[in-house]
Amino acid sequence: MRNNVIVGQSGGPTAAINASLAGVYRCAVDMGVSKVYGMLRGIQGLLEEQYIDLSEHIRCQLDEELLKRTPASFLGSCRYKLPDFKKDSAVYDKIFAILDRLDIGAFIYIGGNDSMDTIQKLSDYAAVIGHPTKFIGCPKTVDNDLPLTDHTPGFGSAAKYIAVSMKEILRDTICQAPAKGSVTVVEIMGRNAGWLTGATALCRGEDCEGPDLIYLPESIFDIEDFKAKISQLLAIKSTIVVAVSEGIRVADGRYVCELGADIDYVDVFGHKQLTGTATYLANYLTAQLGCKSRAMELNILQRAGSHLASLTDIQEAFLAGSAAAKAALDGQTGQMVTFQRISDSPYRCETALKDIHQIANGEQCVPLEWIDEANADVTKEFMTYVTPLIQGELQPIMVNGVPRHLYAPKQLLRK
Amino acid sequence: MRNNVIVGQSGGPTAAINASLAGVYRCAVDMGVSKVYGMLRGIQGLLEEQYIDLSEHIRCQLDEELLKRTPASFLGSCRYKLPDFKKDSAVYDKIFAILDRLDIGAFIYIGGNDSMDTIQKLSDYAAVIGHPTKFIGCPKTVDNDLPLTDHTPGFGSAAKYIAVSMKEILRDTICQAPAKGSVTVVEIMGRNAGWLTGATALCRGEDCEGPDLIYLPESIFDIEDFKAKISQLLAIKSTIVVAVSEGIRVADGRYVCELGADIDYVDVFGHKQLTGTATYLANYLTAQLGCKSRAMELNILQRAGSHLASLTDIQEAFLAGSAAAKAALDGQTGQMVTFQRISDSPYRCETALKDIHQIANGEQCVPLEWIDEANADVTKEFMTYVTPLIQGELQPIMVNGVPRHLYAPKQLLRK
Numbered sequence: 001m002r003n004n005v006i007v008g009q010s011g012g013p014t015a016a017i018n019a020s021l022a023g024v025y026r027c028a029v030d031m032g033v034s035k036v037y038g039m040l041r042g043i044q045g046l047l048e049e050q051y052i053d054l055s056e057h058i059r060c061q062l063d064e065e066l067l068k069r070t071p072a073s074f075l076g077s078c079r080y081k082l083p084d085f086k087k088d089s090a091v092y093d094k095i096f097a098i099l100d101r102l103d104i105g106a107f108i109y110i111g112g113n114d115s116m117d118t119i120q121k122l123s124d125y126a127a128v129i130g131h132p133t134k135f136i137g138c139p140k141t142v143d144n145d146l147p148l149t150d151h152t153p154g155f156g157s158a159a160k161y162i163a164v165s166m167k168e169i170l171r172d173t174i175c176q177a178p179a180k181g182s183v184t185v186v187e188i189m190g191r192n193a194g195w196l197t198g199a200t201a202l203c204r205g206e207d208c209e210g211p212d213l214i215y216l217p218e219s220i221f222d223i224e225d226f227k228a229k230i231s232q233l234l235a236i237k238s239t240i241v242v243a244v245s246e247g248i249r250v251a252d253g254r255y256v257c258e259l260g261a262d263i264d265y266v267d268v269f270g271h272k273q274l275t276g277t278a279t280y281l282a283n284y285l286t287a288q289l290g291c292k293s294r295a296m297e298l299n300i301l302q303r304a305g306s307h308l309a310s311l312t313d314i315q316e317a318f319l320a321g322s323a324a325a326k327a328a329l330d331g332q333t334g335q336m337v338t339f340q341r342i343s344d345s346p347y348r349c350e351t352a353l354k355d356i357h358q359i360a361n362g363e364q365c366v367p368l369e370w371i372d373e374a375n376a377d378v379t380k381e382f383m384t385y386v387t388p389l390i391q392g393e394l395q396p397i398m399v400n401g402v403p404r405h406l407y408a409p410k411q412l413l414r415k
Numbered sequence: 416m417r418n419n420v421i422v423g424q425s426g427g428p429t430a431a432i433n434a435s436l437a438g439v440y441r442c443a444v445d446m447g448v449s450k451v452y453g454m455l456r457g458i459q460g461l462l463e464e465q466y467i468d469l470s471e472h473i474r475c476q477l478d479e480e481l482l483k484r485t486p487a488s489f490l491g492s493c494r495y496k497l498p499d500f501k502k503d504s505a506v507y508d509k510i511f512a513i514l515d516r517l518d519i520g521a522f523i524y525i526g527g528n529d530s531m532d533t534i535q536k537l538s539d540y541a542a543v544i545g546h547p548t549k550f551i552g553c554p555k556t557v558d559n560d561l562p563l564t565d566h567t568p569g570f571g572s573a574a575k576y577i578a579v580s581m582k583e584i585l586r587d588t589i590c591q592a593p594a595k596g597s598v599t600v601v602e603i604m605g606r607n608a609g610w611l612t613g614a615t616a617l618c619r620g621e622d623c624e625g626p627d628l629i630y631l632p633e634s635i636f637d638i639e640d641f642k643a644k645i646s647q648l649l650a651i652k653s654t655i656v657v658a659v660s661e662g663i664r665v666a667d668g669r670y671v672c673e674l675g676a677d678i679d680y681v682d683v684f685g686h687k688q689l690t691g692t693a694t695y696l697a698n699y700l701t702a703q704l705g706c707k708s709r710a711m712e713l714n715i716l717q718r719a720g721s722h723l724a725s726l727t728d729i730q731e732a733f734l735a736g737s738a739a740a741k742a743a744l745d746g747q748t749g750q751m752v753t754f755q756r757i758s759d760s761p762y763r764c765e766t767a768l769k770d771i772h773q774i775a776n777g778e779q780c781v782p783l784e785w786i787d788e789a790n791a792d793v794t795k796e797f798m799t800y801v802t803p804l805i806q807g808e809l810q811p812i813m814v815n816g817v818p819r820h821l822y823a824p825k826q827l828l829r830k
């Protein structure tokens with residue numbers, strides 16, 4: 001048996017991805033592994049022999065706690081797609097030579113759909129050449145769109161950030177009530193899957209009505225119907241808040257954010273600009289209804305807002321990392337850790353392993369029956385599913401008024 | 416002596432403005448006032464006889480705690496400027512008739528520069544007609560631009576939100592390192608005063624280098640120098656983050672966000688669009704240097720992010736509200752509560768009263784000597800001033816995964 005473990009992070013970062021890294025590290029150390037290496041900037045960095053010894057960065061239990069509270073990919077990330085090894089095996093030869101030199105028995109990759117493609121290709125190649133290293137995927141994505149798992153670590157914290165921010169936005173908007181009414185359109189991440197957009201409904205409660213309309217990318221967006229709904233709402237309310245996915249599309253398949261491209265829309269540098277979805281809709285409403293309007297994007301803070309992490313999410317991310325390391329060290333390969341829900345209330349989930357070939361490059365969207373009949377809200381079933389995932393808080397460790405993070409590897413800060 | 420107190424909120428909301436409302440209420444009740452009324456949507460609502468009895472909304476000590484944690488103006492807000500009473504006294508007659516009918520001895524208005532104009536005009540008018548109601552201003556603004564006070568409640572919480580968000584943005588950006596480098600330009604509120612933009616530096620610490628460049632509106636923005644600085648930074652770093660005030664201007668006085676207006680820039684509805692400051696600069700850098708770029712706005716969450724409120728700020732906001740009520744009930748009028756700093760470390764501040772005529776419509780910007788020589792950062796003196804204001808956290812009261820707020824008055828939710 002080889003002595004060492006290597007772990008990498010890939011794709012868009014989340015608030016929970018480092019908890020998975022902490023889980024891999026803790027499990028590997030507890031299982032007696034000699035060295036736990038971290039590849040810097042994923043497989044792309046590994047190809048340039050960029051890696052660190054994690055024990056030099058996680059020097060004590062406090063560091064492990066800080067790592068769980070540090071947003072974004074501690075090891076850096078990449079969006080690198082391995083070639084088909086039947087066509088180009090040179091890159092595989094290079095990777096496996098490095099794994100041999102580092103005496104790597106287990107290779108863990110924390111990421112989303114594209115990262116699972118990497119695990120699939122590496123494990124397939126290892127099988128073909130009879131290489132002993134085991135390859136296990138650990139799921140991560142704020143979009144929650146990985147198949148065969150109840151949900152994905154990273155989603156719960158993003159959902160919580162979005163729900164809390166939406167609640168604060170709603171409270172802010174009711175302060176001012178312009179005579180012609182105002183509409184705030186909030187654009188949420190998730191081009192094909194509406195999990196995060198639907199999560200805006202989590203702000204509803206005895207003290208908050210929640211967004212007035214919620215549009216997911218899974219159903220067709222009807223702009224005339226949207227205008228009619230806003231018009232009806234403006235008759236009874238002065239301030240309206242709408243949540244839209246960045247990826248909503250009209251019946252002919254075009255994204256709403258592409259509708260603005262019909263006429264010249266060129267910036268000072270001569271570049272054609274795509275208006276954002278929220279900006280397009282806000283301008284549309286003002287032009288059509290004369291109301292005030294405002295567009296907002298929650299931007300990368302949706303995925304980086306670790307000060308609002310869900311404790312459930314962080315604990316599950318840690319668990320997923322541990323389960324991935326354990327599986328690989330136990331001799332499993334070509335699998336991804338998944339979550340299987342046992343019950344909604346009390347919430348219980350356990351981990352399982354699924355064949356990576358069933359997962360890589362797949363996509364799990366919101367079921368259409370979880371979108372309400374008027375196509376502008378989520379159903380009770382959606383809420384039952386998502387509510388447990390944002391429960392609990394992981395208190396940031398505050399120093400001088402701001403959360404303390406684990407020191408970033410110096411290699412990420414300078415060229 | 417008249418029996419009752421009325422309080423209103425005006426101008427842009429903050430995360431701390433309701434702590435001042437709680438302070439007014441607590442002090443008035445403790446001083447034996449019969450009724451504490453809240454005007455809905457400020458003086459504009461009062462003119463329509465829209466007000467509530469606060470005891471029906473703050474029914475117990477828990478409600479008071481929730482009020483302190485509820486963002487935005489609980490009573491609603493307005494941006495209404497009273498006419499000169501020498502030219503138009505009808506509106507004054509109406510207001511004072513309502514005050515007489517409600518038996519109001521003390522009138523407290525929580526707001527910024529414009530709201531202090533209201534206090535000035537009402538107290539002047541009362542003096543002219545010999546009316547017994549006392550008028551006191553309670554300061555509030557995220558912009559921190561009120562004169563004669565060390566700082567203004569609301570600023571500390573916004574500064575803390577911005578510092579924490581900036582730290583998370585910085586961590587996110589270092590994950591990916593595109594070959595040609597990337598620049599993220601973050602636009603911060605504050606058109607004339609750079610206090611909030613400077614507050615981005617508060618994320619600096621042993622674990623965070625902070626933004627690479629910080630541009631305040633108080634100094635002239637030199638776009639060629641900006642390009643040169645970015646170019647130098649791209650030689651040593653792959654990812655750069657810049658904080659800019661929405662109000663930075665070039666030497667000829669134009670706002671940077673107006674520079675894009677030189678050519679046609681018209682949306683699908685035929686409206687001329689002003690690019691945001693950050694968007695303009697991000698596009699400029701990509702066009703000039705070929706790097707990737709991204710523009711971000713923190714938007715209204717800067718002022719509404721009560722889940723990240725500064726405990727120091729909330730306590731001082733409460734104190735300011737109490738001091739305002741006490742001053743009015745003690746017979747003072749035509750004054751605003753201010754903060755006078757006793758020492759930086761340990762931080763100590765006390766309240767005082769200043770003549771409203773010296774404050775209304777004034778503006779306190781960042782002193783030029785607190786901007787560094789290269790015009791792209793703040794000095795140590797700025798940090799010494801601002802650091803105490805973001806210290807401490809007021810834990811949100813979490814219910815079902817999101818912060819609980821005090822129920823909003825129903826009148827604000829429906830027409």
